[in-house]
Amino acid sequence: MSDSQGTSTASSDITRRELMQxxxxxxxxxxxxxxxxxxxxxxxxxxxxxxxAPLDVSLRINGTEHRLSLDPRTTLLDALREHxxxxxxxxxxxxxxxxxxxxxxxxxxxKACLSLAALAQGRDIKTIEGLAQGEELHPLQASFIExxxxxxxxxxxxxxxxxxxxxxxxxxxxxxxxxxxxxGNLCRCGAYDHIVAAxxxxxxxxxxxxxx
Amino acid sequence: xxxxxxxxxxxxxxxxxxxxxxxxxxxxxxxxxGGTDMVQLLQEYVRRPDRLVSLAGVLDDGIxxxxxxxxxxxxxxxxxxxxxxxxxxHFPLISQALLNSASPQVRNQATMGGNLLxxxxxxxxxxVGYEACNKRVPGSGCAALDGENRWHAVLGTSxxxxxxxxxxxAVALVALDASVELRGTGGDRSVPLSDLHRLPRDTPHLxxxxxxxEVITAITVPATAAGLRSHYLKVRDRASxxxxxxxxxxxxxxxxxxxxxxxxxxGGVGTKPWRLPNVETALAGADFExxxxxxxxxxxxxxxRGRGHNDFKIELMQRAIVRAVEIAGARA
Ligand SMILES: Cc1cc2nc3c(=O)[nH]c(=O)nc-3n(C[C@H](O)[C@H](O)[C@H](O)COP(=O)(O)OP(=O)(O)OC[C@H]3O[C@@H](n4cnc5c(N)ncnc54)[C@H](O)[C@@H]3O)c2cc1C
Ligand code: SF4
Ligand code: FES
Ligand code: FES
Numbered sequence: 368m369s370d371s372q373g374t375s376t377a378s379s380d381i382t383r384r385e386l387m388q389x390x391x392x393x394x395x396x397x398x399x400x401x402x403x404x405x406x407x408x409x410x411x412x413x414x415x416x417x418x419x420a421p422l423d424v425s426l427r428i429n430g431t432e433h434r435l436s437l438d439p440r441t442t443l444l445d446a447l448r449e450h451x452x453x454x455x456x457x458x459x460x461x462x463x464x465x466x467x468x469x470x471x472x473x474x475x476x477x478k479a480c481l482s483l484a485a486l487a488q489g490r491d492i493k494t495i496e497g498l499a500q501g502e503e504l505h506p507l508q509a510s511f512i513e514x515x516x517x518x519x520x521x522x523x524x525x526x527x528x529x530x531x532x533x534x535x536x537x538x539x540x541x542x543x544x545x546x547x548x549x550x551g552n553l554c555r556c557g558a559y560d561h562i563v564a565a566x567x568x569x570x571x572x573x574x575x576x577x578x579x
Numbered sequence: 580x581x582x583x584x585x586x587x588x589x590x591x592x593x594x595x596x597x598x599x600x601x602x603x604x605x606x607x608x609x610x611x612x613g614g615t616d617m618v619q620l621l622q623e624y625v626r627r628p629d630r631l632v633s634l635a636g637v638l639d640d641g642i643x644x645x646x647x648x649x650x651x652x653x654x655x656x657x658x659x660x661x662x663x664x665x666x667x668x669h670f671p672l673i674s675q676a677l678l679n680s681a682s683p684q685v686r687n688q689a690t691m692g693g694n695l696l697x698x699x700x701x702x703x704x705x706x707v708g709y710e711a712c713n714k715r716v717p718g719s720g721c722a723a724l725d726g727e728n729r730w731h732a733v734l735g736t737s738x739x740x741x742x743x744x745x746x747x748x749a750v751a752l753v754a755l756d757a758s759v760e761l762r763g764t765g766g767d768r769s770v771p772l773s774d775l776h777r778l779p780r781d782t783p784h785l786x787x788x789x790x791x792x793e794v795i796t797a798i799t800v801p802a803t804a805a806g807l808r809s810h811y812l813k814v815r816d817r818a819s820x821x822x823x824x825x826x827x828x829x830x831x832x833x834x835x836x837x838x839x840x841x842x843x844x845x846g847g848v849g850t851k852p853w854r855l856p857n858v859e860t861a862l863a864g865a866d867f868e869x870x871x872x873x874x875x876x877x878x879x880x881x882x883x884r885g886r887g888h889n890d891f892k893i894e895l896m897q898r899a900i901v902r903a904v905e906i907a908g909a910r911a
Binding site: 422438439440442461462463466469472475476477478480481482483485486529532533536538546547548550551552 | 580582583584585587611613614615618619621622623631633635658681682683684685687688818819820
């Protein structure tokens with residue numbers, strides 16, 4: 368209905384269009400780079416200033432503890448990409464709808480764009496960067512290559528993280544089951560058939576190694 | 580996002596003391612649980628609280644089943660409840676409604692409390708580029724009345740708002756006579772789920788009956804009759820990962836080839852989760868003859884009001900009821 372989903376926003380910055388749009392609708396004023404809502408009472412402006420005071424946040428990513436000073440508004444995805452430069456997790460929509468930002472939190476798949484970084488403190492976070500063991504690819508990474516399960520690659524890290532969880536949850540029993548349990552990850556290139564095949568292959572490897 | 584102070588209280592009483600209020604668009608202090616709806620609303624400037632109070636770690640996430648029935652802690656996630664063995668066995672309607680909601684990722688993050696208090700998916704509400712939305716900005720009008728209203732409600736609407744309550748879980752729960760337990764600084768109370776949400780009337784920005792500070796601590800569902808058969812039917816624009824166009828939650832007790840008692844609720848068509856007592860009465864004693872079921876389901880159309888693009892829902896919801904009753908009846 369509008370193109371607002373297409374405007375990707377960098378960390379806590381907001382695009383000029385978003386600013387103008389928000390300002391136009393909520394009757395705020397744009398001062399420098401900051402949006403001051405409603406009537407610009409000094410008290411409100413001050414409260415807004417105070418609100419951005421950074422928080423000390425400690426994040427455990429791929430086994431390493433990182434201490435960061437973050438604006439409370441920072442999402443986990445922005446903390447990963449903009450502050451830790453772990454750009455493997457992608458921002459497609461920033462609104463929970465595409466799955467490109469999928470990471471594992473305490474072993475479970477979540478959308479990093481819907482988590483505030485400060486609330487991810489104390490959780491064990493795994494990103495695509497932490498999947499391979501040294502030079503050895505994770506079986507699902509290997510089968511994505513083997514099966515040609517991507518074209519542009521933008522959705523791929525999210526697909527792989529979601530696929531790893533899909534297999535460990537035991538939801539990779541059939542192509543239909545994989546399709547249902549991977550439905551939170553969209554692929555604009557339409558590589559779905561190959562993605563399903565890659566997950567099936569990796570699931571077979573993981574069940575045979577478990578049995579063996 | 581509008582700047583906010585993030586509070587991470589140690590315990591529930593500390594959390595309550597900030598006076599956050601869910602379900603209204605002008606509250607300066609808001610709770611955040613799983614964040615799957617709240618972060619989206621913050622990103623889009625639909626919600627602009629000055630203070631955000633995290634409920635992480637301060638609410639019960641237990642799932643308990645006993646002779647009285649089921650108790651779901653407000654912090655239990657959609658995924659945990661959907662997969663819980665006792666829920667699957669004794670309250671399959673709940674599990675089904677949850678597994679047909681959102682995506683595996685969202686279900687891992689989202690909580691019971693947040694699910695019930697998630698905000699409408701009305702596209703005009705969610706896009707501040709549209710000026711007219713009484714729910715977002717009281718008194719600004721309603722862009723949906725004469726706009727793209729294919730997704731909008733036909734039951735419980737007003738001249739000020741026709742937005743659908745989007746939760747699938749709430750539809751299943753309202754059919755099962757669930758209640759929510761609330762805790763505020765003034766104490767505890769229990770509210771039937773059917774009374775948790777308000778009709779829009781001329782105050783669509785007020786969505787729930789929560790007082791400032793109050794939280795949902797748990798959902799309770801009374802034990803259901805042994806042999807209760809149920810089905811959650813969700814009709815949507817794509818097969819998965821989509822909100823309902825129309826959904827029907829049906830639970831029936833049978834007596835041989837007849838329906839002894841039925842509970843029927845609809846999603847995707849009401850401004851709140853919609854229970855249909857008149858359809859239930861008509862189904863009581865009925866057999867499974869298609870014509871009989873159709874006649875009972877037709878009563879769902881009482882009081883409906885379409886706005887053009889959504890007129891089709893009035894017929895579709897009757898068919899959804901018939902189909903859900905048939906599927907529930909065919910269950911062993
Ligand atoms: C891509 C996508 C698809 C979705 N599809 C579906 C679907 O098909 N069906 C469906 O039903 N839902 C769907 N949802 C909605 C999802 O179920 C909700 O976002 C989720 O349940 C909200 O839970 P949460 O814990 O994340 O809440 P939050 O986002 O943290 O909070 C939501 C609201 O509830 C309030 N709140 C939370 N907990 C409490 C409490 N205990 N007491 C008082 N107030 C509280 C918050 O203040 C806030 O106002 C979808 C969401 C996304 C992102
Ligand atoms: S239907 Fe309700 S939420 Fe949607 S635009 Fe109208 S007032 Fe806003
Ligand atoms: S970036 Fe699209 S779901 Fe997170
Ligand atoms: S490979 Fe291009 S979006 Fe999936």
